[in-house]
Amino acid sequence: MSDLILASGSPIRRSLLERAGIRFAVEKPRVDEDALRKSLTQDDVSPRDMSDALADFKARRVASKTSAGFVLAADQILEFDGAAIGKSRDQAEAAELLSRLQGQQHKVHSAVVIYENAKPVWRHVATATLTMRALTANDIDRYLSRHWLDVSYCVGHYRVDAEGIRLFQRIDGDYFTVLGIPLLQTLNYLSDRGVLEDD
DSSP states (O other), X not given: OOOEEEOOOOHXXXXXXXXXXXXXXXXXXXXXXXXXXXXXXXXXXXXXXXXXXXXXXXXXXXXXXXXXXXEEEEEEEEEXXXXXXXXXXXXXXXXXXXXXXXXXXXEEEEEEEEEETTEEEEEEEEEEEEEEOOOOHHHHHHHHHHHHHHHTTSGGGOXXXXXXXXXXEXXXXXXXXXXXXXXXXXXXXXXXXXXTOOO
16 A cells, blocks of 8 residues: 555544545645735635645645655635635634625635655646525524534534534535545545555
8 A cells, every 4th residue: 555645734634534444644734824825815816726726735845755655635715706715713703704605605616636756646626616594693603602613723614514514505516525625536546546455
């Protein structure tokens, strides 16, 4: 079995890969994501391409410092009204974001990039469109009060694999894309490369 490193601190991505039976090490890349997003925004990079660029940067950073055969990194960007929306700094800011999203459609772009021997060999970006239910301020405050610790680090501050699914009226796109990684496409590539072979 080939060596694989997950270049991500996301507990959701780690759990998804573990439950798929993949063995890997985790190395969180040391990057200033806020500064990178700001720079990409100033360069008029689209939200979709921003997710790809951030995933690539993370994979490249870790791949340059390891001898592992494969390094996998992922990133997710929420797009609303054509603009990339970053993570909120606190619960009050998250409530403000959800109040903007309620009753509206937004998109999430989830990108994955894989490096082999410090060179990019595969990438994929998937997009899902989500329609949020109409929510009152009380609905939002109650949801965040109950789940803030679990959703504080999530794009959009909801988790569709938990109670956050109740915030939505409709989701068009792959379930795993919403969770933060186009998992089926990723598994297909790793399988083709022999990374998923049983010992």
